[in-house]
Amino acid sequence: MDKREKFGGVPDPRMANLPLARWIQTILTMSPAPLRPDNTSPLDDVGKAASSYHLPYFQQLPDFALALLKNDDQATVYYAPLIYHLIGCAACHQAYLEIYDAMSAALAVDSQQQVADNGHHTLALTPARMLVYLCQLLITQAQTVLRVARHEHVDNDAWARALLQQSLTMSSHIMQGTLRQRALQNLVDVALLATGESQDEQNPATRTYSSLVGAGSSPRAGKTRRRAEMLERSAGEPVIELQSGTLQGSVTQRGDILELHLRNLDPPLRGHRLQITVPLGSLIEPVRWSGGNPRAIRSQSPVSDQGHLTMQLGKTDLRLTTAEDRNLLEAMFKKLDVRPVDM
């Protein structure tokens, strides 16, 4: 109840609209998104936050808060849809309160005040869990951006790609393989949406390989594979290992050149040239792909009678001997499709 009314003063004229206000709230209130339990760290539950946040409204909050703080008389007119959204969405309303308060703190300081140097910090000393978390957030954000684009018929592909590129780059600084794997868990699915690459139902891949993220990663970068089938490779040569079911393959480097080695390919592929697709290859650009298109890299020679093939994928300035470079390339080969060219 209004204080003035309670103490016998002038009643708040808005109170006459209380029933209408309640009705508006009833029709706008969304079923609340499941909340993250208090004892769960946001670092363990990235997806939950994404499901309760509405990008088109959320992104207006800082400007809305600023307009209110500056007493802009057009604020309610301009942000009317956001205001109606805040009535019904508890998560966005909570975010509005936080952002309004933080913006008011921001405006209260001397804008030209010098910021104290907080010291020099490097990613190598940043807790890996914070890097994993950031990568997951960026991938989830890219997914949200794409979902909104579909819903509103706008093109957000470049934005989503920028976020995915960031997640790839940041993940290259995570040296523990299992953590890097966690960081990039949904990367392929979201990247396929972002690059406009859907599963080719007319011409499905005969084989799909994935890099074994973390299988041979640093701090023991350059781990040597010593399997019998790899003995022809010189000892100590760094590799990115690939797997497709029971089949194995690898990517190695000779100078600037990245080479793909596939072994024991299925009999129907033998004697045929192959087309290799690296879907994430178009996401970052450190590799100059053979033929120029990472979706259609053709082998110069056919698969041998024993099912073996070695072919050039492209050239790069990255080095498999450098941990970050290797991690970046390994993430890029999280999906590699193989199709016969001439069958």
Next chain:
Amino acid sequence: MPFSAHDLRYHLEQHYASLNAYLQQRAQRYLGSLAFDAVEVDQVVGHVIEQLTHLHILGGGDSAPETALDRLTNAQFYAFLNRCAKNKAIDRLRKHRAPTSTLAELERPGGEEEEAQPMESVVETLWGTVPFATPEETALEAASQQTLRQLLKHCIKALSAAPHQLEAVLQELEDLDARDMVQEIRRLCGLSDSAAPLAHASQHRDHAHKKLRHCLQQSSTNLAVVVALRLSKYETVSTGADVIPVDISTLAQDKLSIQEVQTGLKHLTSEGLLNWHGEATLRLLPSQCKRLARFYEEGE
């Protein structure tokens, strides 16, 4: 190394470590008795990083739309981050029902930002006096403020394409004692004052609510209302000419971009109130002006 919002947007790889270190330090400072609980520190740091990602600050580059945060100075941006961390830390302390730090404890000398930020709001309430402080308060503003109420009226009127749904909502509003609004909408839609009882009223109501929800939160509807308001003012400057030429760039001011004006004009054309197909100059008829004035009946 100090960083800016611009650094985090364009050079995240170089500055994420500093952001993380700063937030860790802030979190520990404000978490009081929980300062050495790694999960709690992660809660605070993780929350701020999540907000920054959702606000496109982290790694969005050129593609992500800018917000007011991008225009803050370094000092302001640090104050923003500091307050976000502080609020989340206090939230965590409250959830744990830990004894809240004394004012003196929270105020112990530290970052220069605190000197400019009075702490009383933190100890008493997180939010202080904030407009639209609760969803209930926001709904009351929507029902009371002229501009917000106009949008509501517009969206209810838009139900006239489905007369049963409109009638169901009008009957609901009558029950709520919002008779003025009901009478006005009936008059504008050319409906009689009393209507026969409606069969399947609840079903019609549910459909109507869904449409209202969509209409009220749709920016093109709102932009149409704002543009209609601006166009309706041309009636008063008209000197009796048959056609009033309106350069659409003149409508793009006070926060409205030219794209938003175009969205609004498209919406008004789709509702049959204008005849605009992307021209730089809109040819406005006096009769259209009158209809636009009814579309946005300011001051009623």
